Amino acid sequence: MLQRSSITSSEADLQTYYKDLDSLHMAPLWTRPDSALEPKSKLQPFLWRWREMRPQALRALELVGTQEAERRVICCVNPGTGRGATNTLVANIQVVGPGEIARAHRHTPAALRMIIESTGGYTVVNGETIPMLPGDLVLTPNWTWHDHANDSDTPMLWLDGLDAPLVGLLEASFREEYPEETQRAKEDIDLSLAKYGSGSLRPAWEQPDAEHSPLWHYPWTQAKQALDKLAETESGSPSDGVILQYTNPASGGPVMPTIACYVQLLKPGRRTQAHRHTNSTVYQVIEGQGATIVDGKRFDWEAKDVLTVPGWAWHEHVNESATQPAYLFSFTDEPVFRSLDLYREQTKDA
Amino acid sequence: MLQRSSITSSEADLQTYYKDLDSLHMAPLWTRPDSALEPKSKLQPFLWRWREMRPQALRALELVGTQEAERRVICCVNPGTGRGATNTLVANIQVVGPGEIARAHRHTPAALRMIIESTGGYTVVNGETIPMLPGDLVLTPNWTWHDHANDSDTPMLWLDGLDAPLVGLLEASFREEYPEETQRAKEDIDLSLAKYGSGSLRPAWEQPDAEHSPLWHYPWTQAKQALDKLAETESGSPSDGVILQYTNPASGGPVMPTIACYVQLLKPGRRTQAHRHTNSTVYQVIEGQGATIVDGKRFDWEAKDVLTVPGWAWHEHVNESATQPAYLFSFTDEPVFRSLDLYREQTKDA
């Protein structure tokens, strides 16, 4: 009868054997501890408070120029790993002073910007000027040229989200400097919004590449209006309330193949049902006051705070206000897990 | 050496042979004329004038009730075939009088409505109330329940577009009467628009069936705004000017698997380059005055006129006004040709 075999070897023999293997660049698998039954992240959930981040970001404005720092960016460091916000994503604060530019370049890591403070700056993406107003989502997908400029008289601050750690892990990081400091921009402002911003209508004279969204600007006015309207009648998802996914209008899918973006409204007093999924998520509070409980740990947040939730961590949200809705923006590596058949989700029984 | 063979038979022998075949429900292929090198439609291009159609539609209001006619619909009959507007599509005028309803049913032919005159009616699609204002596109896709109602004090008139001839050719026509005269509608008005109307944002708590658009209402205000904005800087397609496709926001594709819808703006004085394609098209003028030349024949149109262009017919448009843009809505069986690998397009050299 076929069965598992059992052999008792002396520790000395085994050590000799392992040393021999090592000399051949080989190693036994069986001496490693069994992998866990389910993921246990080294990442910690963590909340970065805007009231602490903002002064530090403005301080950078005084200490470092965009000559010295190609991008004046302050990174959120996960206390569990000492690296990015999650294993695949960074969440950074970028600041551009009045009259300043951040020079043009492109790279394979895909980026998004959630604008926090701005009275008039813009990003140029592949020659198209995109205005940046608070709450707007601006995309600079994989390998698109982009430079930033602030032509207002107040500093601009925004949240940068990138998949740089993922691209780094995959050793697929390419980078190129633009031959000039800035791109020559077309005259038409916000052309991608004019072409694709209505979402359900699109130019018939061009065939967008479906890899990433041809729309690079998702204005907050549009998102807020959609959320407010739906919140009148819909309760949305048990785990997330009235939650909308920003989509690639050419495919109906996520905005970029590595990053999905969401915006959600928690009605006054709403407490969502805890769930967890394999993908990790970074939230930024757009407006409101509330809390998120992650694996039993409570994080009280207010406007502009940044919260990271590791993959497979239980999390639930609560809007503590009895009168005001809370709006949360989030970005996540969910499309990676879906593409690779590694997506799983679980909802906690009530 | 292998070669084509030649045999001379007597006509008598052949006739006997053909008679024998016939008795066995068989027939020779070689007695049929060779098929043409390219399609030659029996359809005629034709223009139905609104100034002639409108009075006839209103006359129906006096002569027939929605009790007598489940739908009070007048069909455009192609002079070349004596049937629908094209071989696959019908273009009809429907009229609903003040206080009237058209009872609820569903069918496999897919339908669209381009609203011509209305001060307040609505369609209920699968329990959702959809307002109908002039220029709005309303969908009732394959097998969706729908009833119409006019709660205003003026008649409603609209253009019905359906793929009924195609579904008939394929013998796939199913129909069902709703158990009651009208559907019980949800309280929320225009829910599909609230959920999917921004196009680039969509509810994350439901997964739309990608077969047809989950959005059933494409308001004219949105389409006109997008066209006007783009026309400021873009010249659009050589053959069509600034032309937008209405899309299924869940897929970025056509609104229904058998029918695609477009809306285009011809700038004052614009003359497009002639082209032809295998799919057939029905146009309705939303606003403006101009002409379309189809296979050398000129059709002068004005607001609300309906024009049919057969497949593989050369056509070009001209906006005759020096000051006013022209807006054309159109629907076409293009997705059928694309799905079945029968789509071809040709542009006439200048």
Place this chain on the structure above:
Amino acid sequence: MLQRSSITSSEADLQTYYKDLDSLHMAPLWTRPDSALEPKSKLQPFLWRWREMRPQALRALELVGTQEAERRVICCVNPGTGRGATNTLVANIQVVGPGEIARAHRHTPAALRMIIESTGGYTVVNGETIPMLPGDLVLTPNWTWHDHANDSDTPMLWLDGLDAPLVGLLEASFREEYPEETQRAKEDIDLSLAKYGSGSLRPAWEQPDAEHSPLWHYPWTQAKQALDKLAETESGSPSDGVILQYTNPASGGPVMPTIACYVQLLKPGRRTQAHRHTNSTVYQVIEGQGATIVDGKRFDWEAKDVLTVPGWAWHEHVNESATQPAYLFSFTDEPVFRSLDLYREQTKDA
């Protein structure tokens, strides 16, 4: 309260009205009979017997050359419509005499050949020579060049299946004569089979167009072996027994966008459960003896007989032999119905 309206008009008024409409190329919809609740085909199920067809096909060999008939083809005429086997498909018998060729051409209708008798002919498809042996399926998809030749000393007979009626209905029929009588063929025989015939391995140095199968030859030896092997342990589909779909190895889908092909084995004594679907089907018996009951009418078949089953007709198969399996080849317009969201299927309760 909104309700259906009722109007009593004089017949004279109505007739005047209808005449006026007619003069404007318009017509009332409400005078037409209601469409049926489900499809009722004008097609009749019908069986063409090989013992009757074969002599007629050979008779053509004596009466008509391939000089006179570009293709020496005898069509199966549906008794219900006087046209092809179904509304979308033709099923024809083609015969090529020893030493003969049928000259090269191409057309948008897609074609397949199920070889009935052959001791050595071949088809050249886009320059590739494809041997034709009994039971082999050979494809000449939309717009591929093809010529046939018989270099043996016996006549070749095969079943031609084409979507010509469908392409005709859609007015998308294009045709082109090859500049010479035959294509110059590459030296490698059966190259598509060498490249794609193992199905689960494919050349990495070329990217096949996914529209139709890059594999043009499906040998009977391979199909029979797969069926026999599976029949040892599997009962297959309740309605069809052990049934395999010929697939496009580049996509896993049907062999062509308009036609799917199947081959099935009915074990001795097997009687399948009746079902119906919107797509129409043409069967050819490869081996065996049995019957198919279509909408209550029984058709007893034997090897090489051709049977047409209209869409939405109930049908069940029975293998009357107690010892021999029966093998049925079939082709169907199913992909058209699936692409256009018109596919429906129903299984009769036992």
Place this chain on the structure above:
Amino acid sequence: MLQRSSITSSEADLQTYYKDLDSLHMAPLWTRPDSALEPKSKLQPFLWRWREMRPQALRALELVGTQEAERRVICCVNPGTGRGATNTLVANIQVVGPGEIARAHRHTPAALRMIIESTGGYTVVNGETIPMLPGDLVLTPNWTWHDHANDSDTPMLWLDGLDAPLVGLLEASFREEYPEETQRAKEDIDLSLAKYGSGSLRPAWEQPDAEHSPLWHYPWTQAKQALDKLAETESGSPSDGVILQYTNPASGGPVMPTIACYVQLLKPGRRTQAHRHTNSTVYQVIEGQGATIVDGKRFDWEAKDVLTVPGWAWHEHVNESATQPAYLFSFTDEPVFRSLDLYREQTKDA
């Protein structure tokens, strides 16, 4: 005029600033070195020789039982990283002794086996018994139950390929022990091969999940035959010779969403053109003798040797034999790069 700003700060001020950031779990981005213009892997290309690996594998048979080691597996350790063969893939040697089993479990990392030595063992995948013969490729995709057994009287040895490092990086590793030591296997042996092994025919009575291949066994006999046949007339890819991709017959795509498998034949004397791509690859020589030059470093290989080629490393192959073809099996994370829009390829000019 907008421009980059320049600020000179004292080192002391900056250090104070950076310390403050650190206390808030933040960090400046600009103090990090610029990322490289293109990937520069820490991985080293490396060759593990079978004549060195084999004795070590057999030695494990004497020193460790499958009771002690759930899998008796020896890992190839990349000298550049001290971990797996590449950043995303492991290449291990597994040995199962006569009469032994390796107990049933499942996990989210996807696995493949390329059989090296075997006279009769098998793997049970989701209840289906799959024979394992030299050169066979056997898949145990993400979350499929699998146990191995050797019912022959010689040891079995094979190469294990898994995406475990990738799944680890993404923190999506789930694992489950089967309730019993082995699965109860169905009677039919090699059922997935019977159903899907012909590749261009598939059961119509079941709809395979397209995530990964429904075919779990790709016999060497089939692959070798296809390669030999094609090599008669085809030169294949400039960079890889006659190379076939093992495909998922349900989709025509890679066998698993994270791993693609290839097998290639290098004709006697063939030297390929150097190319590089972002994905990393592990090769195993099935038969033959030759060399691969990776970024200028030459690796001479013979049968069963294992070679790892990091992403974006130039590599070219040469078959040193004047008479014998060489056969190389390879597996790669290419589908990950394609799904995430990170695939790039470059061919070196001759």
